[in-house]
Amino acid sequence: MDFFFKNKRISGILTILPQKAVKFEDEMVNYNFSPAKSMKLKLAMGYNEHRIAAPGQTSSDFCRFGLQYLIDNKLIELEEIDALLFVSQSPDYFMPPTSNVLHGHFHLKQDCICMDINQGCAGFELGLIQACLLLDQPAVKKVVLFNADVLSPKVSSRDRNSKPLIGDAASITIVEKCNEENPIYANIKMDGSGALVLNIPAGGFRLPSSPETAIMEEDAAGNFRSKDNLVMQGDEVFNFVQREVPPMIEHLFEQSGIDRNNVDWYMFHQPNKFMLHKLADKLRIPREKIPANIVENFGNASGVTVPTCISFNLGNQLINGEFQLCMAGFGVGLTWSSIMMKVGYVKFNDIIEF
């Protein structure tokens, strides 16, 4: 499904990371691999260290800290927030929506729409699309988009498929109306037949957590996890990404009329270095144009990886200049989405720690 928007822009990006960094080498002992094989895996995938939230910290804590930082630094005024989107797979409660909890904490005005969206790896793109849809309304001038996930407590420490790459983080992206046309081309696709390829089997209404769901079981590859843990069928995810993402990006080139060589940066979701290099080669894009350093430095925090990639790799360059960005997310759902737009002259593009 294709979308087109205009007269909207990203005016600021803030990434909020946990202070605690865990090294890959410190966790290797938990995996059913020889140290030599683990080190090869580290090199191929780009694993190094990942950020893990402190016990008790939730996704909304990171969002709260980040928004307070923006307020304290006079980078946003609460009265101007017309919509608050919280895109996450780790809400505070089943009910109420975490966006409403955040709304209450900051005493936002009543004329402010709050929405929680359950989405993972394509959560930044889906959030941007939703923000733009809202901004098409006269009453909405500024949207605060939270992407946040603290999923590390749901990942088994003995699961080498997921543990080395998982990261916790949040981001705040301000999306607002602007006078410039600033065309935004977006697309998104879903395939629910693969919905359980990435999932947490227990803990919802379908299978509530119980002593039985907490029992650790070994899979065919020697990983140990319970039904309370996140499970990723890595091969299925890899094949899905390699099959669906290149045609989606090719379509985005056609949709936008923008040549691949005229894109300054490809800011893609960050599952691992190997997967991103394969996508770059397939798309005939220099690998240097697709930064693949987020899983290496911070871990994969689902929908937060793209804003983290922008903050980490562009920093102040995004305050002083403008870039043609091609952004893409792919994973949970299964969902895959991409956006072509210019981003620049933002008020902030920072990384802070909480």
Place this chain on the structure above:
Amino acid sequence: MKKQIIKILTELRPEFDFSQESVDFIEEGMLDSFDMVNLVNELDTTYCISIDGVDILPENFSTVEAILKLLEKNGVK
């Protein structure tokens, strides 16, 4: 080239004998998905190619013959 492939495989998993014919490396548990990742990296580097991501499937790495076919598909002779 066959010898080179067996050498690469043996370096990846020295505990197995990859020179045996009629053995399925995947079914026999001699290669797992992470070995395939490392193998693709080695083949890409050795032969200056980039194996297409859609071809990174177990059946393309199950025997030396299958790997040879994959390399041929990528222009390696």
